[in-house]
Amino acid sequence: MKNYIWQAGTDDNVDSTIMEFMAGEDVLLDRELFVFDIRATSAHVAGLARIGILKKKESRQLRSLLNDLLEEFERGEFILDQRYEDGHSAIEMYLTEKAGDLGGKVHTGRSRNDQVAVATRLYLKDSLHHLAELCGRIALACLRRAERQADLPMPGYTHLQRAVPSSVGLWMGGFAEAFIDNLVFARKVLQLIDCSPLGTAAGYGVNLPLDRVGVSRELGFERIQVNPMYTQNSRGKFEIMALQAALHAMQDVRRLAWDLSLFTTSEFNFISLPDQYTTGSSIMPNKANPDVVELLRGRAATPEAAVAEIQAVISLPSGYQRDLQLTKAPLIRGMQASLQALAIVPALVKGLEFNEQAMREAISVEMFATDLALEQAAKGVPFRTAYLDAKKKLAAMDAPDAAASLAQRVSPGATGDLLLDHLRHRLEKEMSATEGHPITD
Numbered sequence: 001m002k003n004y005i006w007q008a009g010t011d012d013n014v015d016s017t018i019m020e021f022m023a024g025e026d027v028l029l030d031r032e033l034f035v036f037d038i039r040a041t042s043a044h045v046a047g048l049a050r051i052g053i054l055k056k057k058e059s060r061q062l063r064s065l066l067n068d069l070l071e072e073f074e075r076g077e078f079i080l081d082q083r084y085e086d087g088h089s090a091i092e093m094y095l096t097e098k099a100g101d102l103g104g105k106v107h108t109g110r111s112r113n114d115q116v117a118v119a120t121r122l123y124l125k126d127s128l129h130h131l132a133e134l135c136g137r138i139a140l141a142c143l144r145r146a147e148r149q150a151d152l153p154m155p156g157y158t159h160l161q162r163a164v165p166s167s168v169g170l171w172m173g174g175f176a177e178a179f180i181d182n183l184v185f186a187r188k189v190l191q192l193i194d195c196s197p198l199g200t201a202a203g204y205g206v207n208l209p210l211d212r213v214g215v216s217r218e219l220g221f222e223r224i225q226v227n228p229m230y231t232q233n234s235r236g237k238f239e240i241m242a243l244q245a246a247l248h249a250m251q252d253v254r255r256l257a258w259d260l261s262l263f264t265t266s267e268f269n270f271i272s273l274p275d276q277y278t279t280g281s282s283i284m285p286n287k288a289n290p291d292v293v294e295l296l297r298g299r300a301a302t303p304e305a306a307v308a309e310i311q312a313v314i315s316l317p318s319g320y321q322r323d324l325q326l327t328k329a330p331l332i333r334g335m336q337a338s339l340q341a342l343a344i345v346p347a348l349v350k351g352l353e354f355n356e357q358a359m360r361e362a363i364s365v366e367m368f369a370t371d372l373a374l375e376q377a378a379k380g381v382p383f384r385t386a387y388l389d390a391k392k393k394l395a396a397m398d399a400p401d402a403a404a405s406l407a408q409r410v411s412p413g414a415t416g417d418l419l420l421d422h423l424r425h426r427l428e429k430e431m432s433a434t435e436g437h438p439i440t441d
């Protein structure tokens with residue numbers, strides 16, 4: 001029989017099947033939040049000392065014990081498991097065991113509602129920093145490929161049908177720009193959620209002059225989240241925003257993975273993957289399958305499903321509802337899956353090998369039709385006439401030189417003027433803004 005911090009006495013009136021239903025998985029998920037919970041508890045203790053609820057000596061003792069707990073947890077000596085209802089109770093029980101009644105003072109002026117909110121908020125911030133950093137690294141890897149093989153001809157497709165000659169520079173530059181956007185998006189979400197919920201208690205504040213601002217500063221938040229009820233109402237909402245940031249990145253990974261799975265087939269044969277990204281078949285000795293790329297493609301499903309699950313859970317009235325606990329599993333699963341997948345991408349991009357000959361051969365004569373029509377249009381022929389003429393002329397033509405066609409396509413951003421320096425400038429600006437979280441490759 002375990003004890004619960006909220007039990008008034010020691011009556012055994014708690015049904016273990018019901019408790020398992022309510023808390024079973026949750027306490028294991030709290031392992032992901034535990035270090036943040038301990039840090040926030042320590043800041044709360046210091047805040048209580050500043051308003052005279054705890055003596056300086058008491059605060060010092062509690063903070064030192066919290067530090068011990070952190071170290072024991074990180075060394076694997078303190079195991080957070082189903083012996084506890086949740087991580088929050090585990091902290092209080094640890095302190096009470098070590099410091100007796102003093103441990104019972106730690107929860108003054110807070111509720112598990114703002115406690116879980118602050119631990120989750122710190123987890124979100126940490127995840128978004130990590131996400132932004134990964135997006136920056138992917139953008140850099142793509143940009144380098146684009147710069148190195150800027151003019152290498154590659155067919156451009158629309159509807160998956162041959163369209164116009166293009167280049168590796170344009171293809172890879174597209175992913176570089178996408179991941180710069182994803183980096184910026186992650187940062188914007190980070191800015192929005194960078195506010196401390198701690199000190200709002202159950203969602204209505206308390207009759208103590210809590211030093212919310214000081215506690216928020218110690219925890220590295222930009223500001224406090226002002227309204228106690230909104231603090232609870234934003235649970236799930238902020239999780240969705242963070243997961244959406246991860247999802248944007250994962251959807252771009254999915255598109256890149258799709259391209260790679262096509263371009264590495266014998267039919268296209270434009271690109272080969274380094275060996276470590278392929279696996280053999282258990283039955284077909286000839287196979288080298290692009291499993292890594294396929295798993296990257298499929299992985300976007302996880303944050304997408306997480307967003308949908310949280311959206312379904314938060315159809316709720318105002319204030320704390322226990323349903324909100326159910327946002328935790330999809331958040332952690334969606335975030336972990338995304339970060340793990342994104343971490344694979346920079347080295348994959350770096351390792352791609354392009355088959356120049358196959359790409360050139362796939363640039364067939366009809367793909368120059370648009371060039372031809374526009375050449376005439378530039379001389380004053382109405383575009384519609386030039387368009388029809390080009391179609392006729394092409395039948396009798398040999399394929400022109402792809403490199404010349406690429407160089408002539410000078411509309412800003414196109415193969416003759418890729419503006420990769422603009423992308424580099426934007427990326428470098430973002431990278432230098434990563435305070436304490438430098439982006440390197």
Ligand code: ARG
Nearest residue numbers: 026086112113116322324325
């Ligand atoms: N595990 C709970 C959650 O994630 C902690 C908060 C419990 N609060 C409560 N009032 N029962 O929401």
